Amino acid sequence: MSSCNGNCSSCGSSTCGDRKAESLLEALNPKSSVKKVIAVVSGKGGVGKSTVTAMLAVAMARKGKKVAVLDADITGPSAPTAFGVTECQGANEDGLYPALSRTGIQIMSINLLLDNPADPVVWRGPVIAGAVKQFWTDVIWEDVDYMFVDMPPGTGDVPLTVFQSLPIDGVVIVTSPQDLVSMIVSKAVKMANMMHIPVLGLVENYSYLLCPDCGRKIEVFGKSRLEEVAKAMNLPILARLPIDPAVAEAYDSGLMETVNTDVLAGVVDAVERAE
Numbered sequence: 001m002s003s004c005n006g007n008c009s010s011c012g013s014s015t016c017g018d019r020k021a022e023s024l025l026e027a028l029n030p031k032s033s034v035k036k037v038i039a040v041v042s043g044k045g046g047v048g049k050s051t052v053t054a055m056l057a058v059a060m061a062r063k064g065k066k067v068a069v070l071d072a073d074i075t076g077p078s079a080p081t082a083f084g085v086t087e088c089q090g091a092n093e094d095g096l097y098p099a100l101s102r103t104g105i106q107i108m109s110i111n112l113l114l115d116n117p118a119d120p121v122v123w124r125g126p127v128i129a130g131a132v133k134q135f136w137t138d139v140i141w142e143d144v145d146y147m148f149v150d151m152p153p154g155t156g157d158v159p160l161t162v163f164q165s166l167p168i169d170g171v172v173i174v175t176s177p178q179d180l181v182s183m184i185v186s187k188a189v190k191m192a193n194m195m196h197i198p199v200l201g202l203v204e205n206y207s208y209l210l211c212p213d214c215g216r217k218i219e220v221f222g223k224s225r226l227e228e229v230a231k232a233m234n235l236p237i238l239a240r241l242p243i244d245p246a247v248a249e250a251y252d253s254g255l256m257e258t259v260n261t262d263v264l265a266g267v268v269d270a271v272e273r274a275e
């Protein structure tokens with residue numbers, strides 16, 4: 001309608017046949033192929049979301065799948081560190097080729113494009129969101145079976161951009177056993193529901209510390225409340241990950257592809273079942 005001002009609340013017509021739902025999905029680079037996209041999210045920072053993303057990518061690669069990691073945490077990128085990569089493969093008129101890890105995991109992060117990875121990214125929200133879109137539209141992802149998107153914490157510009165611009169097949173929510181868990185998980189779940197994206201389940205990180213002497217599980221952060229939260233939200237608990245200094249050391253040393261990922265078996269199953 002020529003008189004339409006885009007404000008549906010002010011429209012006098014109860015039925016507007018000329019209006020159609022507009023998709024905000026960005027087009028994948030024509031040279032790319034990505035079959036399934038899984039977002040790894042958290043309601044707050046510091047819960048080890050990037051570690052879980054890296055471990056999940058490694059676990060899938062070990063199953064013979066072609067895997068990619070899109071680091072959408074523009075202001076706090078860490079994927080290159082986890083996999084020990086420092087530069088992309090190159091670029092041509094078709095687009096930019098991501099970095100390749102030792103086992104062939106494709107990785108794209110803003111830190112691969114900075115002259116100095118230690119330099120801060122001091123950008124406003126729309127510019128950051130635009131960079132994430134370009135990681136999808138301008139990067140050449142080759143025959144990817146599973147792409148894992150390492151999301152920034154919270155529910156701001158970038159998570160919203162990812163949910164609206166990328167064809168997300170499912171969300172894995174990472175949390176920790178602290179009193180804030182109910183509110184944090186609730187925010188992440190509600191945002192995914194608003195975007196009509198299925199939540200595959202919950203992963204509790206830092207769940208316990210295994211005593212090296214007696215093997216007893218020590219709940220460093222207190223007794224977990226995840227069971228009641230999961231029940232209230234009708235979501236499965238996919239994994240409980242221990243505090244493991246070996247994993248932290250491997251992450252900092254760029255050796256994530258050497259860690260044991262058996263603890264993520266439940267998450268891998270949920271990802272494979274995602275439609």
